[in-house]
Amino acid sequence: MREMQRAPFEDVIWDAAEKLSLADLRVLQLRRLRETVTLAMAVPFYNRVLRQMGLSPETIQSLDDLRRLPMTTKEDLRQHYPLGMLAVPREEIRRIHGSSGTTGKPTFVAYNDADMTTWADLCARFLTAGGLRSHHLVQIAFGYGLFTGGFGLHYGVERVGAAVVPAASGNTRRQILIMKDLQPDVLICTPSYALNIAEVAACEMSDPRSLPVRYAHFGGEPWTEDMRRRIDAALDVMSFNNYGLSEVMGPGVAGECWIRHGMHLHEDHFLVECLDPTTLEPVKPGEVGELVITTLTKQAMPMLRYRTRDLASVSEEPCPCGRTHRRMSRVMGRTDDMLIIRGVNVFPSQIEEELLRVDGTLPHYIIEINRPGTLDEAIVRVEIERELFSDEMRKLQALHDRIDREIHAVTGIRMKVDLVQPRSLQRYEGKAQRVIDHRVLVDKPAPVSGSPEGAPAGLPLNP
Numbered sequence: 001m002r003e004m005q006r007a008p009f010e011d012v013i014w015d016a017a018e019k020l021s022l023a024d025l026r027v028l029q030l031r032r033l034r035e036t037v038t039l040a041m042a043v044p045f046y047n048r049v050l051r052q053m054g055l056s057p058e059t060i061q062s063l064d065d066l067r068r069l070p071m072t073t074k075e076d077l078r079q080h081y082p083l084g085m086l087a088v089p090r091e092e093i094r095r096i097h098g099s100s101g102t103t104g105k106p107t108f109v110a111y112n113d114a115d116m117t118t119w120a121d122l123c124a125r126f127l128t129a130g131g132l133r134s135h136h137l138v139q140i141a142f143g144y145g146l147f148t149g150g151f152g153l154h155y156g157v158e159r160v161g162a163a164v165v166p167a168a169s170g171n172t173r174r175q176i177l178i179m180k181d182l183q184p185d186v187l188i189c190t191p192s193y194a195l196n197i198a199e200v201a202a203c204e205m206s207d208p209r210s211l212p213v214r215y216a217h218f219g220g221e222p223w224t225e226d227m228r229r230r231i232d233a234a235l236d237v238m239s240f241n242n243y244g245l246s247e248v249m250g251p252g253v254a255g256e257c258w259i260r261h262g263m264h265l266h267e268d269h270f271l272v273e274c275l276d277p278t279t280l281e282p283v284k285p286g287e288v289g290e291l292v293i294t295t296l297t298k299q300a301m302p303m304l305r306y307r308t309r310d311l312a313s314v315s316e317e318p319c320p321c322g323r324t325h326r327r328m329s330r331v332m333g334r335t336d337d338m339l340i341i342r343g344v345n346v347f348p349s350q351i352e353e354e355l356l357r358v359d360g361t362l363p364h365y366i367i368e369i370n371r372p373g374t375l376d377e378a379i380v381r382v383e384i385e386r387e388l389f390s391d392e393m394r395k396l397q398a399l400h401d402r403i404d405r406e407i408h409a410v411t412g413i414r415m416k417v418d419l420v421q422p423r424s425l426q427r428y429e430g431k432a433q434r435v436i437d438h439r440v441l442v443d444k445p446a447p448v449s450g451s452p453e454g455a456p457a458g459l460p461l462n463p
């Protein structure tokens with residue numbers, strides 16, 4: 001029973017707001033939502049749209065009125081490139097970050113003084129829930145720069161009062177040297193880079209588990225529970241998941257407590273809806289939908305109902321840790337990550353989950369899609385343990401057949417399975433590339449009519 005679980009370390013609540021009663025939380029959210037709409041009136045784009053819809057801050061009488069507000073999409077941000085969504089004078093800006101755009105131009109997001117303070121505070125909140133204490137040393141192996149991950153976590157760690165080694169990503173041997181010599185307690189990076197570090201460490205020393213790191217905070221890319229088990233075992237750490245996106249702030253939207261069963265949304269700073277991406281109606285608690293986020297305290301660039309494209313579920317079940325804010329599941333995929341193979345919707349995370357469930361596989365894989373004629377062909381290449389190649393062929397064939405069956409069962413389509421030697425696939429220092437779609441350049445699936453941003457219809461909402 002979960003209720004009987006004991007915290008593996010003394011739980012510390014960073015901010016009393018984490019345990020607000022639901023009634024008090026609603027009152028706070030309503031007041032802040034009205035303030036946000038007032039602030040949004042200073043953004044020409046929102047001002048025009050809200051007026052057209054006959055809406056004003058006074059329209060917001062209850063939290064249900066949130067649904068009357070317009071949605072914001074990535075495309076809206078692109079159209080107001082570079083800083084057309086500012087609600088404050090440009091002189092007030094203290095920091096600008098950006099997210100990489102697939103079309104070339106990044107999307108910029110801006111922060112004023114108050115936003116910077118809030119951001120550091122919210123990162124401190126989930127880092128504390130995940131074991132960080134002021135006497136710790138933290139190695140940040142995230143990319144620094146426009147990407148919000150590095151700087152967001154950096155200021156969060158400092159806010160807690162802990163020390164930072166801003167190692168940044170890359171140069172894996174040096175990362176290991178820093179770990180051995182400076183003895184950090186905590187590692188922060190993408191989950192795939194943690195695996196990369198564990199693997200290089202295993203080549204250089206007898207046991208990567210002897211590295212001093214005890215806690216790890218991962219973000220920046222989707223990962224699965226099986227991936228967590230493997231990383232925790234490889235590095236002998238307790239790893240925590242956190243969630244955020246630059247458009248609404250960066251990391252700090254949600255993070256795990258010691259229960260590690262869903263990430264507490266920071267609901268005093270964000271109103272989070274979970275909607276069916278096709279009908280835009282709320283899904284039931286616990287069902288997977290697209291997260292749509294309204295900022296409640298962001299000043300420089302408030303966001304009304306931002307469509308994140310991230311698919312996750314939100315649970316209203318009380319958490320044994322005592323924090324009252326709802327918990328979101330890990331991100332199952334993105335509406336725009338979804339692959340359509342032979343007309344069937346497939347998420348790379350579904351394939352990862354099946355692959356890692358099979359004994360003998362290593363957590364390194366790639367999905368390649370081709371269209372040699374008129375039919376799509378998908379190949380899943382996965383690394384397997386070296387011993388399996390020296391074993392009899394029969395075992396190798398059995399492993400191949402099992403993976404083939406599992407993938408077919410979960411996706412409904414047959415993919416070619418290619419078992420490859422350890423370390424034969426490319427490694428990444430930031431986000432791992434899991435899919436190579438050779439079809440994309442010539443033949444991208446057309447947007448579904450009726451959904452202006454091309455949201456695919458008929459998503460498989462049960463991962």
Ligand SMILES: [Zn+2]
Pocket residue numbers: 257258259264319320321322323
């Ligand atoms: Zn909790």
